[in-house]
Amino acid sequence: xxxxxxxxxxxxxxxxxxxxxxxxxxxxxxxxxxxxxxxxxxxxxxxxxxxxxxxxxxxxxxxxxxxxxxxxxxxxxxxxxxxxxxxxxxxxxxxxxxxxxxxxxxxxxxxxxxxxxxxxxxxxxxxxxxxxxxxxxxxxxxxxxxxxxxxxxxxxxxxxxxxxxxxxxxxxxxxxxxxxxxxxxxxxxxxxxxxxxxxxxxxxxxxxxxxxxxxxxxxxxxxxxxxxxxxxxxxxxxxxxxxxxxxxx
Amino acid sequence: xxxxxxxxxxxxxxxxxxxxxxxxxxxxxxxxxxxxxxxxxxxxxxxxxxxxxxxxxxxxxxxxxxxxxxxxxxxxxxxxxxxxxxxxxxxxxxxxxxxxxxxxxxxxxxxxxxxxxxxxxxxxxxxxxxxxxxxxxxxxxxxxxxxxxxxxxxxxxxxxxxxxxxxxxxxxxxxxxxxxxxxxxxxxxxxxxxxxxxxxxxxxxxxxxxxxxxxxxxxxxxxxxxxxxxxxxxxxxxxxxxxxxxxxxxxxxxxxxxxxxxxxxxxxxxxxxxxxxxxxxxxxxxxxxxxxxxxxxxxxxxxxxxxxxxxxxxxxxxxxxxxxxxxxxxxxxxxxxxxxxxxxxxxxxxxxxxxxxxxxxxxxxxxxxxxxxxxxxxxxxxxxxxxxxxxxxxxxxxxxxxxxxxxxxxxxxxxxxxxxxxxxxxxxxxxxxxxxxxxxxxxxxxxxxxxxxxxxxxxxxxxxxxxxxxxxxxxxxxxxxxxxxxxxxxxxxxxxxxxxxxxxxxxxxxxxxxxxxxxxxxxxxxxxxxxxxxxxxxxxxxxxxxxxxxxxxxxxxxxxxxxxxxxxxxxxxxxxxxxxxxxxxxxxxxxxxxxxxx
Numbered sequence: 001x002x003x004x005x006x007x008x009x010x011x012x013x014x015x016x017x018x019x020x021x022x023x024x025x026x027x028x029x030x031x032x033x034x035x036x037x038x039x040x041x042x043x044x045x046x047x048x049x050x051x052x053x054x055x056x057x058x059x060x061x062x063x064x065x066x067x068x069x070x071x072x073x074x075x076x077x078x079x080x081x082x083x084x085x086x087x088x089x090x091x092x093x094x095x096x097x098x099x100x101x102x103x104x105x106x107x108x109x110x111x112x113x114x115x116x117x118x119x120x121x122x123x124x125x126x127x128x129x130x131x132x133x134x135x136x137x138x139x140x141x142x143x144x145x146x147x148x149x150x151x152x153x154x155x156x157x158x159x160x161x162x163x164x165x166x167x168x169x170x171x172x173x174x175x176x177x178x179x180x181x182x183x184x185x186x187x188x189x190x191x192x193x194x195x196x197x198x199x200x201x202x203x204x205x206x207x208x209x210x211x212x213x214x215x216x217x218x219x220x221x222x223x224x225x226x227x228x229x230x231x232x233x234x235x236x237x238x239x240x241x242x243x244x245x246x247x248x249x
Numbered sequence: 250x251x252x253x254x255x256x257x258x259x260x261x262x263x264x265x266x267x268x269x270x271x272x273x274x275x276x277x278x279x280x281x282x283x284x285x286x287x288x289x290x291x292x293x294x295x296x297x298x299x300x301x302x303x304x305x306x307x308x309x310x311x312x313x314x315x316x317x318x319x320x321x322x323x324x325x326x327x328x329x330x331x332x333x334x335x336x337x338x339x340x341x342x343x344x345x346x347x348x349x350x351x352x353x354x355x356x357x358x359x360x361x362x363x364x365x366x367x368x369x370x371x372x373x374x375x376x377x378x379x380x381x382x383x384x385x386x387x388x389x390x391x392x393x394x395x396x397x398x399x400x401x402x403x404x405x406x407x408x409x410x411x412x413x414x415x416x417x418x419x420x421x422x423x424x425x426x427x428x429x430x431x432x433x434x435x436x437x438x439x440x441x442x443x444x445x446x447x448x449x450x451x452x453x454x455x456x457x458x459x460x461x462x463x464x465x466x467x468x469x470x471x472x473x474x475x476x477x478x479x480x481x482x483x484x485x486x487x488x489x490x491x492x493x494x495x496x497x498x499x500x501x502x503x504x505x506x507x508x509x510x511x512x513x514x515x516x517x518x519x520x521x522x523x524x525x526x527x528x529x530x531x532x533x534x535x536x537x538x539x540x541x542x543x544x545x546x547x548x549x550x551x552x553x554x555x556x557x558x559x560x561x562x563x564x565x566x567x568x569x570x571x572x573x574x575x576x577x578x579x580x581x582x583x584x585x586x587x588x589x590x591x592x593x594x595x596x597x598x599x600x601x602x603x604x605x606x607x608x609x610x611x612x613x614x615x616x617x618x619x620x621x622x623x624x625x626x627x628x629x630x631x632x633x634x635x636x637x638x639x640x641x642x643x644x645x646x647x648x649x650x651x652x653x654x655x656x657x658x659x660x661x662x663x664x665x666x667x668x669x670x671x672x673x674x675x676x677x678x679x680x681x682x683x684x685x686x687x688x689x690x691x692x693x694x695x696x697x698x699x700x701x702x703x704x705x706x707x708x709x710x711x712x713x714x715x716x717x718x719x720x721x722x723x724x725x726x727x728x729x730x731x732x733x734x735x736x737x738x739x740x741x742x743x744x745x746x747x748x749x750x751x752x753x754x755x756x757x758x759x760x761x762x763x764x765x766x767x768x769x770x771x772x773x774x775x776x777x778x779x780x781x782x783x784x785x786x787x788x789x790x791x792x793x794x795x796x797x798x799x800x801x802x803x804x805x806x807x808x809x810x811x812x813x814x815x816x817x818x819x820x821x822x823x824x825x826x827x828x829x830x831x832x833x834x835x836x837x838x839x840x841x842x843x844x845x846x847x
């Protein structure tokens with residue numbers, strides 16, 4: 001079950017006409033990546049002819065994802081949707097990019113292509129290996145708005161596409177781990193202070209548990225991410241305990 | 250190829266193995282056809298190892314070479330008061346090992362407790378492999394939630410000796426909750442009441458969207474079905490002493506018979522209002538006449554004998570509720586685990602206490618192994634339909650100045666976890682810090698169990714209170730503890746892995762593993778040889794008939810007679826299957842030849 005990335009043609013087209021602030025945020029590398037996205041190339045093969053480091057390329061992928069220019073072409077789309085619906089009861093998606101990605105719009109990108117954008121639209125870069133599906137997809141949504149900018153600017157150093165961990169989780173893990181000391185309990189759980197109930201805290205903790213409990217990666221080859229994931233889980237548990245007792249009083 | 254992993258409930262009195270096959274968890278019956286295997290190990294007169302029902306059956310006649318209830322002793326040191334108590338009550342010999350640990354004696358050989366457990370594990374392992382028909386190496390073993398670090402470590406050692414790759418040690422009540430929780434989709438709070446053969450555990454869990462969150466766990470490692478048996482035994486011994494003025498406790502064989510009769514009476518009383526206990530010829534009086542034990546025990550009498558034990562479990566339940574910050578009314582369901590929960594008095598007391606009837610459709614003897622198998626399968630195949638959030642069962646900390654216990658990781662902290670506290674020197678120019686790692690629930694340091702002791706040295710000489718040392722406790726998902734001391738000035742670190750300071754050394758584990766593997770291999774070889782020998786016996790018989798019914802040339806008949814002689818002598822001690830196979834082949838050829846020439 002190969003997962004891939006699709007260029008979201010409508011989103012780009014919309015931004016070409018209606019000038020979106022996100023449009024300005026595309027770096028030259030992002031444009032190069034979009035140019036070479038042809039639906040066949042894998043992350044590794046792209047690396048072989050784009051002269052950048054793995055982590056730069058991964059960062060670019062993530063930026064494009066966050067800005068809504070790329071969406072997953074996942075065979076497990078239903079899981080993603082289910083997970084979204086499940087969490088939608090208690091949380092509005094908090095990231096800006098999700099607004100540009102109406103569900104299901106990237107199912108047949110070829111038919112939507114037109115004009116100068118056509119070369120971009122037949123996307124499908126395969127980001128293998130990737131494990132799990134929904135938690136990777138929504139992990140970004142569970143980052144408070146105030147952190148989105150620092151998250152977008154973040155440059156990962158550890159990215160290794162040979163690990164049993166999706167590039168997105170690698171990016172997210174490294175970001176959280178590097179900032180563990182400065183993140184508040186609310187930040188860790190992706191909540192905003194004063195805008196959440198005790199039930200929200202619990203719900204967010206369950207999600208984080210599914211993302212970061214070490215059992216999820218039991219005997220998986222996740223290299224340098226194993227201790228980081230364990231550390232994040234411990235911090236998240238601490239945050240949960242803190243907020244549980246705080247919100248009680 | 251599908252990979253399999255075992256779920257093993259290594260109990261005090263009974264053990265049980267389960268596996269998930271085609272997505273369905275199931276218990277595997279042992280060689281005798283039972284779903285549970287008594288946790289009893291014996292060495293027979295012949296030197297053969299007996300396990301389970303076979304060991305139980307000969308326990309009366311071979312009392313000193315039959316060991317049971319070893320889970321009560323595992324991971325404890327010889328000086329432990331509980332070990333001392335077992336030395337008085339158990340009929341086999343308990344002696345001190347090389348690391349102040351406990352060893353048991355069978356047939357003049359000393360065995361460590363992980364070795365005994367490994368024998369049971371090997372038996373269950375074999376049964377499962379025979380059932381599936383391919384090698385299985387990975388397993389999850391369950392332990393009582395109340396087990397401390399040393400006891401968990403000793404259980405892992407047992408797995409290693411048995412040649413198993415222990416994926417994880419999980420708590421019995423948590424395993425039971427998984428088995429129960431996969432049947433229900435609702436978000437709920439449950440209590441798992443586990444009264445087994447030797448231990449009592451109570452855990453409160455919240456099940457929500459596939460996450461099993463243990464809110465609290467507590468228990469008593471010395472409260473279980475055997476205490477109920479002992480009450481009956483004491484009662485019978487007293488009756489007998491009153492009547493005949495003889496103390497049966499001095500006779501190990503009589504005690505074995507009493508033990509079995511008591512256990513049976515206890516089980517029967519769950520169904521019947523009264524039972525008759527008959528033990529003829531249990532003792533000979535001083536004038537040589539045979540004495541018999543005859544008694545009738547009613548359910549009411551039995552309940553009176555044990556009512557305080559049941560009340561003790563409820564007191565512990567109260568503590569568990571308080572620790573979990575919930576009340577009886579918050580509990581949606583009670584899951585009963587362990588054979589003792591079949592007792593009507595226990596069921597009644599539990600329903601009254603929790604204001605709810607216990608969950609139906611759960612077999613209290615099998616539910617733990619089933620849960621372990623489900624979790625093992627999950628880990629193996631990364632289904633991750635559910636995730637366990639277990640907790641530390643006891644306070645963890647260090648001894649501080651004044652002999653007090655300073656708690657760093659309080660009990661019921663979700664694991665894996667990491668907690669640290671900064672300590673400082675208490676004397677001027679102190680250059681080293683002695684760190685005593687403790688686990689327990691007493692405020693006085695000495696009353697708790699010592700997990701490890703180490704000295705952190707190289708501290709800069711300075712006035713008292715100037716140098717800070719940070720002590721960090723890490724507990725992994727198995728509940729195994731690591732302690733780190735760090736000098737905050739120099740960042741110098743000292744890491745102590747408690748797991749490595751367990752009772753057995755790596756060399757001992759390796760040696761025991763080899764001994765166990767060798768024994769199993771020779772057993773297997775012997776079994777194969779016996780099978781070939783049986784086959785050979787038929788062939789020899791056939792050949793004999795042929796020789797008698799056919800007139801053969803002298804050369805051939807003398808060859809045939811030597812062959813028969815050789816085979817007969819080889820069959821007397823069948824230990825080399827290879828040689829037997831060669832002989833069997835020769836004989837079959839000879840039969841073929843004669844039949845053809847005739």
